[in-house]
Amino acid sequence: MSPVSKVYGATYSTCTQRVLFLLEELGIPYELVSISMKEGEHKTPTFVDQQHPFGRLPAFEDATTKVFESRAICYYLAAKYGGPLRPPCEDVKLSRFQQAASVEYSYFDPPITQLAYQKLFKRQMGQGEPDEQLVHECERRIQECLDYYEQLLGEDEYLAGKKFTLVDIFHAPWIAFLSRLEMESDISSRKNLNAWWDRVRNRPAWMAVTNMA
């Protein structure tokens, strides 16, 4: 395996951005191996066999380890190099962290991924017009989740508590993407959420990622 950290991904992929954000936070040198989704490079037999059995982005390797799935790659890097970004091991802190992580993958990510598909990618891929009923339902579910975050961020500065964690990193790419879904005002209109997003997006690591995309 490669002696340097290699990310197989694309700068426009939100899941790749998650991993790049963390690598920039940790100041780990890495090589980004560009995989073109437009040309279907993530679905080639070699990539599926060697890097990601489900043919998705990103995948990761370094001198000792191969990992696929953006959040799993982040857990690996944070455990290895993370200092204060290491995921907690103690029962109560772990449950608070995993509760926030579960809200992200259960309530935040699914409707926003579906909405991006319906409003942008579906047409781009020649798969027809958006399903308006589904668009409406996704928007409703995103609002519900953002309302929860607004309340939560009235008590704590970050989504898993008082400190910046992987959970904030997991959210950043899709929060940034809301502007492309004409939902930017759903952040700016929520005071606590907007303040949180200002704290996150002004981190030099995130600015480095957005400069790449």
Added chain:
Amino acid sequence: MSPVSKVYGATYSTCTQRVLFLLEELGIPYELVSISMKEGEHKTPTFVDQQHPFGRLPAFEDATTKVFESRAICYYLAAKYGGPLRPPCEDVKLSRFQQAASVEYSYFDPPITQLAYQKLFKRQMGQGEPDEQLVHECERRIQECLDYYEQLLGEDEYLAGKKFTLVDIFHAPWIAFLSRLEMESDISSRKNLNAWWDRVRNRPAWMAVTNMA
């Protein structure tokens, strides 16, 4: 908060079963507070305010802590009482575990939840007939995931490696549910997957859960 462990849930809820399976594994005494989904008790303002901000099952409390989200509750209990079931903290083991956990919530859970809705719950809730195109797509995605597991379980006995972990527990309720979706043969026809499922379903803890449902 309650001195004993309380699970707010329903024995027929797959997410509740996940938590009950772990409690039975750990031999922790608990009280199951039945919340009727049929009567909408999980959506009442009191339940949403006190137990689960998204109005889902299960939620959990003990003498010190409240947690919602089935997997987060399991992380809490395993970190507190888990012995060999404690989630790993070391980088490589953590990444292997989280990679398997991410496959579960990204590729296994979404299509099976949608399929159960389309084939069973949609009619029960008076929301119309199944969307056949979506049914077909969910079945295809489940097959893809089970094919991956079949390959994985040729190398290791359990989904996150050589030992039984929370990831196996997270899968059990929906694997058992496949028979209700007329997909039981998709387990029995895969040798390694079937052997894994025999190991899991014959655990006394899982048998105790199925006796409750």
